[in-house]
Amino acid sequence: MxxxxxxxxxxxxxxxxxxxxxxxxxxxxxxxxxxxxxxxxxxxxxxxxxxxxxxxxxxxxxxxxxxxxxxxxxxxxxxxxxxxxxxxxxxxxxxxxxxxxxxxxxxxxxxxxxxxxxxxxxxxxxxxxxxxxxxxxxxxxxxxxxxxxxxxxxxxxAGLTAYRAAKKAARLLPPGTSGVIIGIGGLGHIALQVLRAFSGARLIAVDVSEAARQRARELGADDVLAGGPDLVEQVKELTGGGAHVVLDFVGEKGVEQQAWQMLRKGGTQIIIGYGGRIEIPTVHMIFNEITVAGSLVxxxxxxxxxxxxxxxxxxxxxxxxxxxxxxxxxxxxxxxxxxxxxxxxxxx
Ligand SMILES: [Zn+2]
Ligand SMILES: [Zn+2]
Incomplete structure:
Protein backbone atom coordinates (compact mmCIF):
# COMPACT_ATOMS: atom_id res chain seq x y z
CA MET A 1 0.00 0.00 0.00
CA ALA A 158 -7.75 18.73 17.23
CA GLY A 159 -11.50 18.74 17.77
CA LEU A 160 -11.33 16.41 20.76
CA THR A 161 -8.71 18.61 22.41
CA ALA A 162 -10.88 21.69 21.90
CA TYR A 163 -13.97 19.83 23.10
CA ARG A 164 -12.46 18.63 26.39
CA ALA A 165 -11.22 22.12 27.25
CA ALA A 166 -14.52 23.76 26.27
CA LYS A 167 -16.52 21.24 28.30
CA LYS A 168 -14.40 21.96 31.37
CA ALA A 169 -14.90 25.68 30.79
CA ALA A 170 -18.67 25.35 30.28
CA ARG A 171 -19.13 24.01 33.83
CA LEU A 172 -17.70 27.32 35.06
CA LEU A 173 -19.66 29.52 32.65
CA PRO A 174 -23.36 29.82 33.48
CA PRO A 175 -25.32 32.79 32.10
CA GLY A 176 -24.08 36.03 33.61
CA THR A 177 -20.42 35.03 33.39
CA SER A 178 -17.84 35.67 30.68
CA GLY A 179 -15.33 33.43 28.94
CA VAL A 180 -12.40 34.40 26.72
CA ILE A 181 -11.10 32.20 23.89
CA ILE A 182 -7.64 33.23 22.72
CA GLY A 183 -6.74 31.90 19.24
CA ILE A 184 -9.58 31.16 16.80
CA GLY A 185 -7.66 28.73 14.58
CA GLY A 186 -8.07 25.00 13.96
CA LEU A 187 -8.85 24.26 17.63
CA GLY A 188 -10.23 27.57 18.84
CA HIS A 189 -12.98 27.74 16.21
CA ILE A 190 -14.23 24.34 17.40
CA ALA A 191 -14.06 25.35 21.08
CA LEU A 192 -16.15 28.42 20.29
CA GLN A 193 -18.88 26.29 18.69
CA VAL A 194 -18.90 23.84 21.61
CA LEU A 195 -19.08 26.63 24.19
CA ARG A 196 -21.83 28.37 22.22
CA ALA A 197 -23.85 25.15 22.41
CA PHE A 198 -23.09 24.46 26.11
CA SER A 199 -23.02 27.85 27.77
CA GLY A 200 -25.11 30.97 28.07
CA ALA A 201 -22.04 32.98 29.05
CA ARG A 202 -20.78 36.02 27.22
CA LEU A 203 -18.04 34.70 24.91
CA ILE A 204 -15.14 36.91 23.87
CA ALA A 205 -12.97 35.68 20.98
CA VAL A 206 -9.42 36.95 20.48
CA ASP A 207 -7.27 36.58 17.37
CA VAL A 208 -4.67 38.69 15.60
CA SER A 209 -6.06 37.70 12.19
CA GLU A 210 -9.05 39.63 10.80
CA ALA A 211 -10.20 36.52 8.86
CA ALA A 212 -10.27 34.54 12.11
CA ARG A 213 -12.14 37.34 13.90
CA GLN A 214 -14.71 37.40 11.10
CA ARG A 215 -15.15 33.65 11.51
CA ALA A 216 -15.57 34.08 15.27
CA ARG A 217 -18.40 36.57 14.67
CA GLU A 218 -20.12 34.11 12.34
CA LEU A 219 -19.78 31.35 14.94
CA GLY A 220 -21.53 33.41 17.59
CA ALA A 221 -18.87 35.20 19.64
CA ASP A 222 -20.43 38.10 21.58
CA ASP A 223 -17.32 40.24 21.33
CA VAL A 224 -14.23 39.97 19.16
CA LEU A 225 -10.85 41.45 20.01
CA ALA A 226 -7.60 41.69 18.05
CA GLY A 227 -5.16 41.03 20.89
CA GLY A 228 -2.05 43.13 21.44
CA PRO A 229 -0.35 44.70 24.45
CA ASP A 230 -3.53 46.18 25.99
CA LEU A 231 -5.60 43.00 25.71
CA VAL A 232 -5.77 42.54 29.49
CA GLU A 233 -7.25 46.02 29.98
CA GLN A 234 -9.71 45.51 27.11
CA VAL A 235 -11.01 42.27 28.62
CA LYS A 236 -11.26 43.76 32.11
CA GLU A 237 -13.26 46.66 30.77
CA LEU A 238 -15.59 44.49 28.69
CA THR A 239 -16.23 42.09 31.57
CA GLY A 240 -16.41 44.62 34.40
CA GLY A 241 -13.34 43.34 36.22
CA GLY A 242 -12.11 40.22 34.48
CA ALA A 243 -13.17 36.95 32.86
CA HIS A 244 -14.41 33.92 34.76
CA VAL A 245 -12.56 31.58 32.38
CA VAL A 246 -9.83 32.04 29.79
CA LEU A 247 -9.09 29.29 27.23
CA ASP A 248 -5.60 29.83 25.84
CA PHE A 249 -5.08 28.10 22.49
CA VAL A 250 -1.83 30.00 21.88
CA GLY A 251 0.25 29.37 25.00
CA GLU A 252 3.31 31.28 23.80
CA LYS A 253 4.53 34.63 22.46
CA GLY A 254 3.52 36.39 25.69
CA VAL A 255 -0.16 35.41 25.46
CA GLU A 256 0.35 32.87 28.26
CA GLN A 257 1.35 35.75 30.56
CA GLN A 258 -1.65 37.88 29.58
CA ALA A 259 -4.16 35.07 30.07
CA TRP A 260 -4.01 34.81 33.88
CA GLN A 261 -3.93 38.59 34.29
CA MET A 262 -7.35 38.97 32.65
CA LEU A 263 -9.06 36.62 35.16
CA ARG A 264 -11.35 37.95 37.85
CA LYS A 265 -11.18 36.65 41.43
CA GLY A 266 -11.87 32.93 41.45
CA GLY A 267 -11.20 32.68 37.71
CA THR A 268 -9.68 29.77 35.79
CA GLN A 269 -7.14 29.71 32.97
CA ILE A 270 -7.12 26.55 30.84
CA ILE A 271 -3.96 26.00 28.78
CA ILE A 272 -4.22 24.13 25.48
CA GLY A 273 -1.63 25.81 23.22
CA TYR A 274 1.93 25.37 24.40
CA GLY A 275 5.48 26.52 23.99
CA GLY A 276 5.80 29.41 26.45
CA ARG A 277 6.38 29.68 30.19
CA ILE A 278 4.06 31.04 32.89
CA GLU A 279 5.35 33.01 35.86
CA ILE A 280 2.76 34.16 38.39
CA PRO A 281 3.52 35.74 41.77
CA THR A 282 2.16 33.32 44.39
CA VAL A 283 0.61 36.25 46.25
CA HIS A 284 -1.44 37.02 43.13
CA MET A 285 -2.66 33.42 42.99
CA ILE A 286 -3.85 33.32 46.59
CA PHE A 287 -5.23 36.87 46.78
CA ASN A 288 -7.28 36.32 43.61
CA GLU A 289 -7.76 32.60 44.20
CA ILE A 290 -7.15 31.80 40.54
CA THR A 291 -6.67 28.36 39.00
CA VAL A 292 -4.27 27.58 36.15
CA ALA A 293 -4.92 24.20 34.52
CA GLY A 294 -3.64 22.17 31.56
CA SER A 295 -5.80 20.08 29.21
CA LEU A 296 -4.66 17.05 27.17
CA VAL A 297 -6.60 15.76 24.11
ZN1 LIG B 1 -3.31 16.38 15.99
ZN1 LIG C 1 -4.71 1.49 30.10
Whole structure:
Protein backbone atom coordinates (compact mmCIF):
# COMPACT_ATOMS: atom_id res chain seq x y z
CA MET A 1 0.00 0.00 0.00
CA UNK A 2 1.02 3.64 -0.38
CA UNK A 3 2.19 5.48 2.73
CA UNK A 4 3.84 8.83 3.50
CA UNK A 5 6.82 8.18 5.75
CA UNK A 6 9.27 10.23 7.73
CA UNK A 7 12.94 9.29 7.29
CA UNK A 8 14.76 12.13 9.02
CA UNK A 9 14.11 14.79 11.67
CA UNK A 10 14.86 18.23 10.33
CA UNK A 11 14.68 21.41 12.45
CA UNK A 12 14.76 23.44 9.22
CA UNK A 13 11.60 21.64 8.01
CA UNK A 14 13.02 21.04 4.53
CA UNK A 15 12.61 17.29 4.91
CA UNK A 16 9.70 15.91 2.88
CA UNK A 17 7.69 12.82 3.69
CA UNK A 18 8.55 10.00 1.28
CA UNK A 19 5.73 8.31 -0.59
CA UNK A 20 6.46 4.64 -0.92
CA UNK A 21 4.96 1.17 -1.07
CA UNK A 22 4.97 -0.66 2.26
CA UNK A 23 3.36 -3.93 3.41
CA UNK A 24 -0.22 -3.62 4.61
CA UNK A 25 -0.68 -4.04 8.38
CA UNK A 26 -1.79 -7.47 9.57
CA UNK A 27 -3.87 -8.68 12.51
CA UNK A 28 -1.72 -10.15 15.28
CA UNK A 29 -3.73 -9.42 18.47
CA UNK A 30 -7.32 -10.47 19.23
CA UNK A 31 -8.40 -6.82 19.63
CA UNK A 32 -6.61 -5.55 16.50
CA UNK A 33 -8.66 -3.71 13.89
CA UNK A 34 -7.46 -2.69 10.43
CA UNK A 35 -9.13 0.42 9.10
CA UNK A 36 -9.12 1.48 5.44
CA UNK A 37 -8.26 5.14 5.84
CA UNK A 38 -10.74 7.53 4.24
CA UNK A 39 -9.27 10.71 5.73
CA UNK A 40 -6.36 11.73 7.95
CA UNK A 41 -6.08 15.25 9.35
CA UNK A 42 -2.81 17.13 9.11
CA UNK A 43 -1.89 18.61 12.47
CA UNK A 44 0.71 21.03 13.81
CA UNK A 45 1.98 18.08 15.84
CA UNK A 46 3.00 16.42 12.53
CA UNK A 47 5.14 19.46 11.76
CA UNK A 48 6.64 19.36 15.25
CA UNK A 49 7.46 15.65 14.80
CA UNK A 50 9.28 16.39 11.52
CA UNK A 51 11.15 19.24 13.22
CA UNK A 52 12.30 16.81 15.90
CA UNK A 53 10.51 18.58 18.77
CA UNK A 54 9.16 15.23 19.99
CA UNK A 55 12.14 13.01 19.22
CA UNK A 56 13.52 12.75 22.76
CA UNK A 57 10.08 11.85 24.13
CA UNK A 58 8.85 9.54 21.35
CA UNK A 59 12.12 8.20 20.02
CA UNK A 60 14.81 8.27 22.75
CA UNK A 61 16.71 5.31 21.24
CA UNK A 62 16.41 6.71 17.67
CA UNK A 63 14.86 3.47 16.41
CA UNK A 64 11.47 4.82 15.28
CA UNK A 65 12.35 6.08 11.79
CA UNK A 66 11.20 5.51 9.16
CA UNK A 67 7.51 5.44 10.01
CA UNK A 68 4.13 6.74 8.84
CA UNK A 69 2.67 9.89 10.43
CA UNK A 70 -1.07 10.75 10.73
CA UNK A 71 -3.06 10.61 13.99
CA UNK A 72 -6.46 12.14 13.08
CA UNK A 73 -8.04 9.25 11.26
CA UNK A 74 -11.41 8.13 9.96
CA UNK A 75 -12.22 5.19 7.71
CA UNK A 76 -14.01 1.92 7.09
CA UNK A 77 -13.28 -1.20 9.12
CA UNK A 78 -11.46 -3.65 6.82
CA UNK A 79 -10.61 -6.58 9.12
CA UNK A 80 -10.94 -7.43 12.82
CA UNK A 81 -9.13 -9.71 15.29
CA UNK A 82 -10.74 -12.81 16.75
CA UNK A 83 -11.87 -11.06 19.96
CA UNK A 84 -13.51 -8.01 18.40
CA UNK A 85 -17.26 -7.68 18.90
CA UNK A 86 -17.95 -3.91 18.91
CA UNK A 87 -17.23 -3.31 15.21
CA UNK A 88 -17.32 -5.37 12.02
CA UNK A 89 -15.94 -4.98 8.48
CA UNK A 90 -17.77 -2.22 6.64
CA UNK A 91 -18.43 -0.08 9.71
CA UNK A 92 -17.65 3.64 9.36
CA UNK A 93 -15.43 4.78 12.23
CA UNK A 94 -13.37 7.57 13.73
CA UNK A 95 -10.26 6.53 15.66
CA UNK A 96 -9.55 7.84 19.14
CA UNK A 97 -5.87 8.79 18.79
CA UNK A 98 -4.69 6.41 21.51
CA UNK A 99 -4.73 2.60 21.49
CA UNK A 100 -5.42 1.99 25.17
CA UNK A 101 -5.01 -1.21 27.21
CA UNK A 102 -8.40 -1.15 28.94
CA UNK A 103 -7.14 -2.80 32.13
CA UNK A 104 -4.94 -0.21 33.88
CA UNK A 105 -6.57 1.95 36.56
CA UNK A 106 -6.57 5.05 34.32
CA UNK A 107 -8.44 3.14 31.61
CA UNK A 108 -10.92 1.90 34.22
CA UNK A 109 -11.51 5.52 35.26
CA UNK A 110 -12.20 6.28 31.60
CA UNK A 111 -9.13 8.50 31.29
CA UNK A 112 -7.78 7.11 28.04
CA UNK A 113 -5.03 9.71 27.74
CA UNK A 114 -3.50 8.59 31.06
CA UNK A 115 -3.32 4.91 30.00
CA UNK A 116 -0.09 3.37 31.30
CA UNK A 117 0.28 1.11 28.26
CA UNK A 118 -1.10 3.32 25.47
CA UNK A 119 0.22 3.43 21.91
CA UNK A 120 -0.27 6.47 19.70
CA UNK A 121 -0.40 5.55 15.98
CA UNK A 122 1.11 8.39 13.96
CA UNK A 123 3.33 9.45 16.89
CA UNK A 124 5.00 6.31 18.24
CA UNK A 125 3.94 3.80 15.56
CA UNK A 126 2.58 3.80 11.98
CA UNK A 127 -0.32 6.22 11.49
CA UNK A 128 -2.96 7.14 8.94
CA UNK A 129 -1.11 8.85 6.07
CA UNK A 130 -1.52 5.51 4.29
CA UNK A 131 -4.19 3.34 2.75
CA UNK A 132 -4.60 1.18 5.87
CA UNK A 133 -4.15 1.76 9.60
CA UNK A 134 -3.76 -0.73 12.43
CA UNK A 135 -5.60 0.23 15.63
CA UNK A 136 -7.72 -1.52 18.25
CA UNK A 137 -11.37 -2.09 19.03
CA UNK A 138 -11.30 0.21 22.07
CA UNK A 139 -10.22 3.19 19.95
CA UNK A 140 -13.15 3.16 17.54
CA UNK A 141 -16.33 5.23 17.60
CA UNK A 142 -18.89 4.12 15.02
CA UNK A 143 -20.34 6.83 12.79
CA UNK A 144 -23.67 6.99 11.05
CA UNK A 145 -24.01 7.12 7.26
CA UNK A 146 -24.78 10.85 7.22
CA UNK A 147 -21.46 11.86 8.79
CA UNK A 148 -18.85 13.02 6.25
CA UNK A 149 -15.69 11.05 7.11
CA UNK A 150 -13.43 13.71 5.56
CA UNK A 151 -14.96 16.62 7.44
CA UNK A 152 -14.86 14.97 10.85
CA UNK A 153 -11.29 13.55 10.63
CA UNK A 154 -9.69 16.55 12.39
CA UNK A 155 -12.11 16.07 15.27
CA UNK A 156 -10.20 12.89 16.25
CA UNK A 157 -7.47 14.98 17.85
CA ALA A 158 -7.75 18.73 17.23
CA GLY A 159 -11.50 18.74 17.77
CA LEU A 160 -11.33 16.41 20.76
CA THR A 161 -8.71 18.61 22.41
CA ALA A 162 -10.88 21.69 21.90
CA TYR A 163 -13.97 19.83 23.10
CA ARG A 164 -12.46 18.63 26.39
CA ALA A 165 -11.22 22.12 27.25
CA ALA A 166 -14.52 23.76 26.27
CA LYS A 167 -16.52 21.24 28.30
CA LYS A 168 -14.40 21.96 31.37
CA ALA A 169 -14.90 25.68 30.79
CA ALA A 170 -18.67 25.35 30.28
CA ARG A 171 -19.13 24.01 33.83
CA LEU A 172 -17.70 27.32 35.06
CA LEU A 173 -19.66 29.52 32.65
CA PRO A 174 -23.36 29.82 33.48
CA PRO A 175 -25.32 32.79 32.10
CA GLY A 176 -24.08 36.03 33.61
CA THR A 177 -20.42 35.03 33.39
CA SER A 178 -17.84 35.67 30.68
CA GLY A 179 -15.33 33.43 28.94
CA VAL A 180 -12.40 34.40 26.72
CA ILE A 181 -11.10 32.20 23.89
CA ILE A 182 -7.64 33.23 22.72
CA GLY A 183 -6.74 31.90 19.24
CA ILE A 184 -9.58 31.16 16.80
CA GLY A 185 -7.66 28.73 14.58
CA GLY A 186 -8.07 25.00 13.96
CA LEU A 187 -8.85 24.26 17.63
CA GLY A 188 -10.23 27.57 18.84
CA HIS A 189 -12.98 27.74 16.21
CA ILE A 190 -14.23 24.34 17.40
CA ALA A 191 -14.06 25.35 21.08
CA LEU A 192 -16.15 28.42 20.29
CA GLN A 193 -18.88 26.29 18.69
CA VAL A 194 -18.90 23.84 21.61
CA LEU A 195 -19.08 26.63 24.19
CA ARG A 196 -21.83 28.37 22.22
CA ALA A 197 -23.85 25.15 22.41
CA PHE A 198 -23.09 24.46 26.11
CA SER A 199 -23.02 27.85 27.77
CA GLY A 200 -25.11 30.97 28.07
CA ALA A 201 -22.04 32.98 29.05
CA ARG A 202 -20.78 36.02 27.22
CA LEU A 203 -18.04 34.70 24.91
CA ILE A 204 -15.14 36.91 23.87
CA ALA A 205 -12.97 35.68 20.98
CA VAL A 206 -9.42 36.95 20.48
CA ASP A 207 -7.27 36.58 17.37
CA VAL A 208 -4.67 38.69 15.60
CA SER A 209 -6.06 37.70 12.19
CA GLU A 210 -9.05 39.63 10.80
CA ALA A 211 -10.20 36.52 8.86
CA ALA A 212 -10.27 34.54 12.11
CA ARG A 213 -12.14 37.34 13.90
CA GLN A 214 -14.71 37.40 11.10
CA ARG A 215 -15.15 33.65 11.51
CA ALA A 216 -15.57 34.08 15.27
CA ARG A 217 -18.40 36.57 14.67
CA GLU A 218 -20.12 34.11 12.34
CA LEU A 219 -19.78 31.35 14.94
CA GLY A 220 -21.53 33.41 17.59
CA ALA A 221 -18.87 35.20 19.64
CA ASP A 222 -20.43 38.10 21.58
CA ASP A 223 -17.32 40.24 21.33
CA VAL A 224 -14.23 39.97 19.16
CA LEU A 225 -10.85 41.45 20.01
CA ALA A 226 -7.60 41.69 18.05
CA GLY A 227 -5.16 41.03 20.89
CA GLY A 228 -2.05 43.13 21.44
CA PRO A 229 -0.35 44.70 24.45
CA ASP A 230 -3.53 46.18 25.99
CA LEU A 231 -5.60 43.00 25.71
CA VAL A 232 -5.77 42.54 29.49
CA GLU A 233 -7.25 46.02 29.98
CA GLN A 234 -9.71 45.51 27.11
CA VAL A 235 -11.01 42.27 28.62
CA LYS A 236 -11.26 43.76 32.11
CA GLU A 237 -13.26 46.66 30.77
CA LEU A 238 -15.59 44.49 28.69
CA THR A 239 -16.23 42.09 31.57
CA GLY A 240 -16.41 44.62 34.40
CA GLY A 241 -13.34 43.34 36.22
CA GLY A 242 -12.11 40.22 34.48
CA ALA A 243 -13.17 36.95 32.86
CA HIS A 244 -14.41 33.92 34.76
CA VAL A 245 -12.56 31.58 32.38
CA VAL A 246 -9.83 32.04 29.79
CA LEU A 247 -9.09 29.29 27.23
CA ASP A 248 -5.60 29.83 25.84
CA PHE A 249 -5.08 28.10 22.49
CA VAL A 250 -1.83 30.00 21.88
CA GLY A 251 0.25 29.37 25.00
CA GLU A 252 3.31 31.28 23.80
CA LYS A 253 4.53 34.63 22.46
CA GLY A 254 3.52 36.39 25.69
CA VAL A 255 -0.16 35.41 25.46
CA GLU A 256 0.35 32.87 28.26
CA GLN A 257 1.35 35.75 30.56
CA GLN A 258 -1.65 37.88 29.58
CA ALA A 259 -4.16 35.07 30.07
CA TRP A 260 -4.01 34.81 33.88
CA GLN A 261 -3.93 38.59 34.29
CA MET A 262 -7.35 38.97 32.65
CA LEU A 263 -9.06 36.62 35.16
CA ARG A 264 -11.35 37.95 37.85
CA LYS A 265 -11.18 36.65 41.43
CA GLY A 266 -11.87 32.93 41.45
CA GLY A 267 -11.20 32.68 37.71
CA THR A 268 -9.68 29.77 35.79
CA GLN A 269 -7.14 29.71 32.97
CA ILE A 270 -7.12 26.55 30.84
CA ILE A 271 -3.96 26.00 28.78
CA ILE A 272 -4.22 24.13 25.48
CA GLY A 273 -1.63 25.81 23.22
CA TYR A 274 1.93 25.37 24.40
CA GLY A 275 5.48 26.52 23.99
CA GLY A 276 5.80 29.41 26.45
CA ARG A 277 6.38 29.68 30.19
CA ILE A 278 4.06 31.04 32.89
CA GLU A 279 5.35 33.01 35.86
CA ILE A 280 2.76 34.16 38.39
CA PRO A 281 3.52 35.74 41.77
CA THR A 282 2.16 33.32 44.39
CA VAL A 283 0.61 36.25 46.25
CA HIS A 284 -1.44 37.02 43.13
CA MET A 285 -2.66 33.42 42.99
CA ILE A 286 -3.85 33.32 46.59
CA PHE A 287 -5.23 36.87 46.78
CA ASN A 288 -7.28 36.32 43.61
CA GLU A 289 -7.76 32.60 44.20
CA ILE A 290 -7.15 31.80 40.54
CA THR A 291 -6.67 28.36 39.00
CA VAL A 292 -4.27 27.58 36.15
CA ALA A 293 -4.92 24.20 34.52
CA GLY A 294 -3.64 22.17 31.56
CA SER A 295 -5.80 20.08 29.21
CA LEU A 296 -4.66 17.05 27.17
CA VAL A 297 -6.60 15.76 24.11
CA UNK A 298 -9.69 13.97 25.48
CA UNK A 299 -11.08 10.57 26.40
CA UNK A 300 -13.20 8.11 24.44
CA UNK A 301 -16.50 9.30 25.94
CA UNK A 302 -15.68 12.88 24.99
CA UNK A 303 -14.97 11.80 21.39
CA UNK A 304 -18.33 10.01 21.36
CA UNK A 305 -20.08 13.19 22.58
CA UNK A 306 -18.30 15.34 20.00
CA UNK A 307 -19.33 12.96 17.22
CA UNK A 308 -22.94 13.32 18.33
CA UNK A 309 -22.62 17.10 18.08
CA UNK A 310 -21.01 16.81 14.63
CA UNK A 311 -23.75 14.47 13.38
CA UNK A 312 -26.37 17.04 14.45
CA UNK A 313 -24.54 19.92 12.81
CA UNK A 314 -23.66 21.66 16.09
CA UNK A 315 -19.92 21.54 15.31
CA UNK A 316 -18.49 22.10 11.85
CA UNK A 317 -14.84 22.00 10.80
CA UNK A 318 -13.50 23.94 7.87
CA UNK A 319 -11.39 21.46 5.85
CA UNK A 320 -9.11 21.61 2.82
CA UNK A 321 -8.67 18.25 1.00
CA UNK A 322 -5.39 16.91 -0.44
CA UNK A 323 -4.75 13.51 -2.05
CA UNK A 324 -2.05 11.42 -0.35
CA UNK A 325 0.48 12.04 -3.14
CA UNK A 326 0.22 15.78 -2.49
CA UNK A 327 0.91 15.55 1.24
CA UNK A 328 4.11 17.58 0.99
CA UNK A 329 2.19 20.36 -0.74
CA UNK A 330 -0.32 20.25 2.13
CA UNK A 331 2.52 20.56 4.64
CA UNK A 332 3.96 23.49 2.71
CA UNK A 333 0.56 25.22 2.55
CA UNK A 334 0.17 24.66 6.31
CA UNK A 335 3.58 26.18 7.06
CA UNK A 336 2.72 29.25 5.01
CA UNK A 337 -0.85 29.66 6.27
CA UNK A 338 -2.43 29.18 2.84
CA UNK A 339 -5.68 27.70 4.13
CA UNK A 340 -8.07 28.33 7.04
CA UNK A 341 -9.08 25.49 9.35
CA UNK A 342 -7.58 22.06 8.81
CA UNK A 343 -5.95 20.18 5.92
CA UNK A 344 -7.16 16.60 5.46
CA UNK A 345 -5.24 13.92 3.54
CA UNK A 346 -7.44 11.63 1.47
CA UNK A 347 -5.53 8.43 0.57
CA UNK A 348 -7.80 7.16 -2.20
ZN1 LIG B 1 -3.31 16.38 15.99
ZN1 LIG C 1 -4.71 1.49 30.10
Missing amino acids: RAARLYRYDPEMNEQLRLEDVPEPTITQPDDVIVRVVAAGLCRTDLHIIEGVWKDILDPQRTLLPYTLGHENTGIVEAVGSGVTAVKPGDRVICHPLRTCGVCLACRHGEDMYCLNGRFPGLDSDGGFAEYLLTSERALVKLSADVDLVEVAPLAD GNYAELYELMDMAARGLVRVHVQRYPLHEINRAIDDFKHGRYFGRAVIVPS
